[in-house]
Amino acid sequence: MDILRRNNVTVSGREGSPVIMLAHGFGCDQNMWRLTVPALAEDHRVVRFDYVGSGRSDLSAWNEERYASLEGYARDVVEICDELDLRDVVFVGHSVSAMIGVLAAADAPSRFSSLVMVGPSPRYIDDEDYRGGFSADDIDELLDSLESNYLGWSAAMAPVIMGNPDRPGLGEELTASFCATDPDIARVFARTTFLTDSRDDLGKVAVPTLVLECSEDVIAPREVGAYVHAAIPGSRLVTLDATGHCPQLSAPEATATEILTFVRALR
Amino acid sequence: MSCTGHSAEPPGDKAATDAVFTSLLEDSAEDLYESAPCGYLSTLLDGTIAKINDTLLTWLGRSREDVVGRMRFADLLTVGGRLYHETHFxxxxxxQGQVSGIAFEVKAAGGSRLPVLVTSTVKTGGDGQPLLIRTTVFDASERRSYEKELLRRQKAAEEARAQAEADRERLQEALSVLQQSLLPAALPEVPGLEAASHYHTASLDRLGGDFYDLFRIDGKRWAFFLGDVCGKGPQAAAVTSLTRYTLRAAALHDPDPVAALTTLNAVLHERYTGGDPRYCTAIFGVLEPAGDAFTVHLASGGHPPALLVRADGRADYLSTPGGLLIGVLPTASFTAARTVLEPGDTLLLYTDGLTEARIGESRDLYGDRALLDFAAAHPDMGPHGLVSALRGLLDGFGEGLDDDTALLALGVPASTTPPGVTN
Structure with missing residues (x-):
């Protein structure tokens, strides 16, 4: 199987320079990182990809069993690193990808040098003293929203799009619906994202880690950022002056700057 | 001459129209904004509500002071909607600078929820920098209940389909077990004789009515039969079962082929007298070793004649004319025939699925003549080779083969070939 095609891997930036891998979270695809790439690519090799089931990945490679657990997504990450033979990767994971990065780094420690966790949450649902910010009913409401909003995804178009990643002319259509996903696949990703309890995995982190949170983020509130920071000894916590869950879109320069500051301090 | 028939408007009507237009023009932009039949709001880029119209405030049950500068757009949504807002919207x-027609639910002050469709655009300044977000909110209660009904029906249809598929699988499994019970699991090993068989099932959903068997009668003699019950499905399967065990029992009692078919005729006629007549065609025969050959004594009741392929490549039907369908009349006469299978000879029994297959665009019957030619063109193959070649022929018929087909080939191996038996 062609992994690079399967995950729609795109590589940019200076050849031979240190690698930054940008991983999207639940919702959209690698286009989420577009505004940060120019700054990061100046002196880094930037690898972006779509998880199987998202963006322009090969939907035929998707199966519910694998992608109903975060380990399945972590395998995507490790397989891409193996395929490109990447070493000392700075893995930047947004949202659920922050925890996917933790799993990937534990699984293939030789590949990763450090982690940047953007808006991470190891558990979204409240549990006794732990405040994740959500109840199980809230997640059901999200699933309803997914069901009511197809965002231009259509069963008829999907195979054409997925089968022709290189076809010019399709590109614009795709940017216009970069959050569009097969609703059945999106439901599985949503459940995996919001119902997984990864708190115990935080102890596995053995590389320098930056926790990058937004000052006001309903999905990953500051309490949760503090929890992640405390659970990873030696980690660095930076709070961006940004609202929402996607600082790479709302504050791309600041996001890129913090990533680069962290990476340069490691050398 | 002009053919366009303009009639002048009466002066009174024109005045009324003008009055209507005048009142329309007095509908100020401000009033339209506040009282439009949809909600309007403008927010800062971080979602903080800067401006909101009366319509939306009424829907929300809130005052302007509660909202402006104090709430973000996402605060109006349900928690699940907020998640969707952050991850997609x-x-x-x-x-993209704009998103249209997204379904959300907004929460009113009293706790009630209103399904809405939301469209937002980003207003940019002269330098292209985004300044604010403009949003329209439409009441989608009716639309949402319609969509929910569609979704509910889609789910019901999907569940019904999954159930139907599971049922069909179970049925097919039951049918295939039942079908297997009507045929020997494997042909027995007959010393000095080679035997091969094949059963082609036309439809997994329907039990076929073809049958065959090969079994020992006594210390040296063996009986065989092959036939076709009229019809398909469970009723035909019941007749097939009765036929198979009647012929087996009859053969042990009196192995004369005409006697065995006569017994079967009596049994079927007695069982199926009345409104649901059932009958079959069959060839029944007895094999007896004679040196390195076998004598064959067989009889036919309305069945297509057996085909003899000699060691030298000659092929002929073993004629059994005049045999009646089995089970139709209280008494019936059947025609017997005898032959000897020398080393290298093969006797082929088949059902009419083979000869009545439709071939080519003309959909002509494959026919007896073609089968004879096919056998003659495949000499020296022995029972296994012949059955294997015929399977290839059947596969080639594709959709032209719409009936079940049974094949049973019996032959004495050419002297150099060791005997062998498979199913």
Whole structure:
């Protein structure tokens, strides 16, 4: 199987320079990182990809069993690193990808040098003293929203799009619906994202880690950022002056700057 | 001459129209904004509500002071909607400058929820920098209940389909077990004789009515039969079962082929007298070793004649004319025939699925003549080779083969070939 095609891997930036891998979270695809790439690519090799089931990945490679657990997504990450033979990767994971990065780094420690966790949450649902910010009913409401909003995804178009990643002319259509996903696949990703309890995995982190949170983020509130920071000894916590869950879109320069500051301090 | 028939408007009507237009023109932009039949709001880029119209405030049950500068757009949504807003809506709006027709539910002050459709655009300044977000909110209660009904029906249809598929699988499994019970699991090993068989099932959903068997009668003699019950499905399967065990029992009692078919005729006729006549065609025969050959004594009741392929490649039907269908009349006469299978000879029994297959665009019957030619063109193959070649022929018929087909080939191996038996 062609992994690079399967995950729609795109590589940019200076050849031979240190690698930054940008991983999207639940919702959209690698286009989420577009505004940060120019700054990061100046002196880094930037690898972006779509998880199987998202963006322009090969939907035929998707199966519910694998992608109903975060380990399945972590395998995507490790397989891409193996395929490109990447070493000392700075893995930047947004949202659920922050925890996917933790799993990937534990699984293939030789590949990763450090982690940047953007808006991470190891558990979204409240549990006794732990405040994740959500109840199980809230997640059901999200699933309803997914069901009511197809965002231009259509069963008829999907195979054409997925089968022709290189076809010019399709590109614009795709940017216009970069959050569009097969609703059945999106439901599985949503459940995996919001119902997984990864708190115990935080102890596995053995590389320098930056926790990058937004000052006001309903999905990953500051309490949760503090929890992640405390659970990873030696980690660095930076709070961006940004609202929402996607600082790479709302504050791309600041996001890129913090990533680069962290990476340069490691050398 | 002009053919366009303009009639002058009466002066009174024109005045009334003008009055209506005048009142329309007095509908100020401000009033339209506040009282439009949809909600309007403008927010800062971080979602803080800067301006909101009366319509939306009424829907929300809130005062302007509660909302402006105090709430973000996402605060109006349910928690699940907020999750969707953060993971889909906000990124799309940021990347595309606009998002349209997204379904949300907004929460009113009293706790009630209103299904809405939301469209937002980003207003940019002269330098292209985004300044604010303009949003329209439409009441979608009716639309949402309609969509929910559609979704509910889609789910019901999907569940019904899954159930139907599971039922069909179970049925097919039951049918295939039942079908297997009507045929020997494997042909027995007959010393000095080679035997091969094949059963082609036309439809997994329906039990076929073809049958065959090969079994020992006594210390040296063996009986065989092959036939076709009229019809398909469970009723035909019941007749097939009765036929198979009647012929087996009859053969042990009196192995004379005409006697065995006569017994079967009596049994079927007695069982199926009345409104549901059932009958079959069959060839029944007895094999007896004679040196390195076998004598064959067989009889036919309305069945297509057996085909003899000699060691030298000659092929002929073993004629059994005049045999009646089995089970139709209280008494019936059957025609017997005898032959000897020398080393290298093969006797082929088949059902009419083979000869009545439709071939080519003309959909002609394959026919007896073609089968004879096919056998003659495949000499020296022995029972296994012949059955294997015929399977290839059947496969080649494709959709032209719409009936079940049974094949049973019996032969004495050419002297150099060791005997062998498979199913």
């Amino acid at each position: 906000a990124p799309l709006l940021r990347m």
